[in-house]
Amino acid sequence: MARRKRLVRKNEDGGAGDPPLVRPRVESVPGPRWTLGSRVKDVLLDGARPPNEVSLSQCLKRVGCDGGVPNGDFKMDVVIQEPEFYIPEEHTRRRILSLPECRTYALVYKVVPLLEEKGIAGLKQWGDADNAAVKNELRDELADDGLWNKTRGLLDNAFNAVNDTEERERRREEERIESGIKKVTFVEGLYDSVVNATWACVKSGAAGEPLGMKIYQGHVSKKVIGPEMLWKEKEVNFFNTPDDEVDEQRDRKDGIEIFVLTSRMGWPYMVYRGAEQASKTPPKEFYCGVFVRREVVRVWYIVKNSLDVMHGEAADESTHRFTLIGSPGIGKSFSVGAFLLYMLLRYDANRLHIVAWFIDGLVYVFLKNEQPGKVLEFCDQMAAEAYIRLQVANGSQVYVIYDVGRSQIGPESNWCRNWPGILISSPNDGNCKGWFKSDGAGAVYINCHHVREIKAIHVWRERLLHPNSTLSEVENTWIDLSVRIDVVGPMIRYVLFRKNYSLRENEIGSVMWGLNDDMMELYEKVIDNKKTWRESKSSHKIVKLVRVHYEGCDEDFRNKGVSPKVYNGLMKMVMLRKKGTEERRQILEHVLSNYGRDSAHLFETSTIYTFLRKELLEKVAHNLVKLREPRNRELPECDSVICRRDSAALYPKELAFIREGEKRELKCGVLYVPCDSCFPVLDAFFVVEGEARTVVALQATRAEQHHTTVSKVLQLKKDLAERFCEWNIFTDELRWEMIYVQPAGGNVIKTKQLCGGAGVARKAVSTFWNKVQQYQVSLEPESYIGVEPAVHVGALMNIFGEAEIEKNIKKDEQKS
Structure with a gap:
């Protein structure tokens, strides 16, 4: 129914x-x-x-x-x-x-x-x-x-x-x-590959070698290269004070710039899997070697001291957890993580039984108490944690390397809080928050590479990838890399690889042009050290982390422009925002007090404005030196246009900032300063009238060399053509001079700077560059000698040319 x-x-x-x-x-x-x-x-x-x-x-x-x-x-x-x-x-x-x-x-x-x-x-x-x-x-x-x-x-x-x-x-x-534990993979041979990694080093001061550097494989002075030869703790445990520059050359008595530690199977950051990676470029051998520099060794000493305290060997107070924080792209995972793993595996096996590396969802568990040692690879992090927890319950001692990696996801709050370890992260609060909440978690900050360290890495890489390269080829390639450093900063991820560099260069340009008033206000506080800038989607592209030490405090950090180009651009933008004399005076006073009187950034930002002052241009004309050819020992006679004519009539009497998208008529007697931080080849220029017009290009630098490339020169010509009316009509009639302006008492450029690179335009650009007359001048403003910062500010305000800047700001306001 x-x-x-x-x-x-x-x-x-x-x-x-x-x-x-x-x-x-x-x-x-x-x-x-x-x-x-x-x-x-x-x-x-x-x-x-x-x-x-x-x-x-x-x-x-x-x-x-x-x-x-x-x-x-x-x-x-x-x-x-x-x-x-x-x-x-x-x-x-x-x-x-x-x-x-x-x-x-x-x-x-x-x-x-x-x-x-x-x-x-x-x-x-x-x-x-x-x-x-x-x-x-x-x-x-x-x-x-x-x-x-x-x-x-x-x-x-x-x-x-x-x-x-x-x-x-x-x-x-x-x-x-x-x-997950049952599915664990035993990585055969990896333990032996890591613990028996081979050593090499790159030493400077080798005459006749590429860039004066030589690679020593396996031994130095009949001593086997290994951890016994590492720098002592006092050699690496230095701090930058607020007046120090991170790139200042420190004494290297042993001549060793870097060590190279090579594991034939690679490292957990990138384990070599045979045929699946055999076709990669660079070859797998490049990723098997990690670069051990002084900053990396310093981190190991901090970790080692902590382990010694935990096991009663030392009596000092120490934390059992650390967070390693540094700028993205400097090799924290690739170098620091790998070197810590190597040294932890060699640490006393009676005190440390397991080393675990967490990275991008994978976990590599190194078992020291197995004979021989084993490596287990877990694809499930919770399964790895359960396995380690069981081993710890049975009496094993563990040390964890937790690498935030590409996932940018840090551990949860109070994650496995009883396990000692180190978190590797960029300056992002979200990555470190859970780790920092653990009792006793301390911060360790790591600086970027020194330029000499990058040079040593370049020499080692060239021999690995191009063993038949000539001395001149290695040096020409270094010219390209040094130009990249000047733009994107000492970040090896972007300096060593052309594709990465091009992407980062474009990103920097986009970030700089996209800065709004709120962002500029924040960066202004960063510049005068009122605010510490931590990583965001854009900030790490234009600032870098520098470790500092303030009296009475633990180590700390502050931020600087990632490169001279970027810092100069930020300073220009900050100065343009200042509508009055007193506001500009205040920002300069902050910069001087926070970055030191000899700050490279401040020098390179402000010194070009000295050419707006008649009396200072006369000093330039008196001290100008013409650069000789690299293989020519004789000093040529200085024949610059500002030496041959009355400098009082030549100095620029007006300041003009040139921006992308604005086109203007080229005039004599105007100091043109590009606002674009990535503007190539020069920092400023002015034109001198005469039978043949002369373009006097200015480049302020503290570096020992400042080479350029074919692509940069081509970009310079393109940018100038876009910013000036009828530029191409009379460029053939122009005579070019380049003046490298440097601070007295520092590095001195002595030979003509080269134009490296390849391409179909190389011949034409080389012809143009060879016609450019190059000069160098060392400046030591009298206002910097034995007087207080307030006087420096006054001098710099004069250097910046208050009247000219006021005039330019009013013009810009009228245009807008």
């Missing part, structure tokens, strides 16, 4: 259009998913709608009272407290209070306050084993076995359901982890 359809009266469940008073049938919707945090009030409602959402009129309709009532709009959470007042008619009141949902409301109204008074607000408190006495008191106060039985039944059922669910989830998680 067919089943009859159930007829629903119009007023059932609140009537047409009204929501039902109880939740739908169990067959249609699963029950609520309780947790230990669920409130007892919600559990006791047993699926009914909360009383504050149900009106009295809806309940009246449920019992067939369709007529209007005076109190029908009141909600049931109010009505249930005094039903006699809101429902005077006894028969109606009894029918309403008999509704299942209203009996539930009465239960909630009476029981929940008693539970909360006794500290039971949620399921967790209800299920605590030590509250039996509280439950007995509650039963007595209710004085109603029916209410008590229903209350206990609902809460016990919910609590048991939570326990059952958590138990099932725990078992599933254990099965998943157990399955």
Whole structure:
């Protein structure tokens, strides 16, 4: 017999259009998913709608009272407290209070306050084993076995359901982890490859070798190269004070610029897998060698001292966890992580049994207490953690290298807090937050590479990749790299690889042009050291981290422009934002006090403006030296246009900032300064009138050399053509001079700077560059000698040419 359809009266469940008073049938919707945090009030409602959402009129309709009532709009959470007042008619009141949902409301109204008074607000408190006495008191106060039985039944059922669910989830998680442990891969040969990695070093001061550097493989002066030859702790544990420059050349008595540590199978950062990587460029041998510099060795000494303290060998106070923070792209994972792994595997095996490297979802577990040593690769991080936790419970000592890597996801708060280790990260709070919350986590900051270290890496790489390269080829390639350093900074990820460099150069340009007022205000605070800039999507492209030490404090860091080009651009933009003399004076005062009187950044930013002052241009003309050909020992006679004519009539009397998208007429007597931080080849220029017009290009630098490339010269011509009207009409008639302006007492450029690179335009560009007359001048402003910073500021304000800048700002305001 067919089943009859159930007829629903119009007023059932609140009537047409009204929501039902109880939740739908169990067959249609699963029950609520309780947790230990669920409130007892919600559990006791047993699926009914909360009383504050149900009106009295809806309940009246449920019992067939369709007529209007005076109190029908009141909600049931109010009505249930005094039903006699809101429902005077006894028969109606009894029918309403008999509704299942209203009996539930009465239960909630009476029981929940008693539970909360006794500290039971949620399921967790209800299920605590030590509250039996509280439950007995509650039963007595209710004085109603029916209410008590229903209350206990609902809460016990919910609590048991939570326990059952958590138990099932725990078992599933254990099965998943157990399955992950069973799927672990044994990486055959990797332990031996790492622990027996071979050593080489690159030493400077070798005459006749490429860039004066020579590679020593396996031994130096009949001593085997290895950890015994590393620099001592006092040699690497230096700090930059606020007046120091990170790139200052420090004494290298041994001549060793870098060590190279090579594992034939690679490192956990990039394990060689045979045929799958055999076709990669550079070849796998490049990734098998890691570069060990002084900054890397310093990190090891910090970790080693911590381990010694933990095992009672040293008495000093030390933390058991560290966070290594440095600029992206400097080899924190590739160099620091690999070198720490090597040294930890060689640390006392009686004190350290397991070294685990977490990186990008993979975990490599090195077992030192196995004979021979083994390496397990886990694709499931939780399975690896469970395995290590079991080993630690059995008495093993572990050290963790947690590499945030490309995922940019750090560990959760209080992650495995009893395991000592080091987190490798960029300056991003999100990566380090969970790790820092652990007790005793300390910060270790790492500087970028020194230019000489990058030069040594270049020499080693050239011999590896191009073993037949000639001395001149190695040196010409270095010219390209030095130009890259000047633009993107000492970041080997972008300096060593052309594709990475091109992408980063474009990114820097986009960031600089995209800076709004809010961002510029922040960078201005970074420049005057009022604010520490941490990494964002754009900041790490234009600033770099520098480790410093302030008296009475642990090591700290501050930020600088990632390269002279970028810093100069930021300074120009900051100065242009300053509308008054006093504001510019203040920013210069901050820069001087925070970066030191001899700051390379400040010198390279401000010194070109000396050419706006007649008396200083006369000094330039008097001290100018013409650069000789590299193989010519004789000093040529200086024949610059500013030496041959009256310099008083030549000096630029007006300042003009040139921007992309603006086209203007080229005039004599104007000092043109590009606003673009990545403008190639020159920092500024002016034109001198004569039989043949002369372009005097200016390049301020503290470096020992400042070569350029074919592509940079081509870009220079293109940029000038886009910014000046009819530039190409008379360029053939122009005579070019390049003056390298340097601070007295520092490095001195002595020979003509070269133009390296290849391409179809090389011949034409080389012809042009060979015609450019090159000069050098060392400047030592009198205002820098034996006087206070306030006087330096005054001198610099004069150098910047207050009247000219004011005039230029007013012109720009009128244009806009």
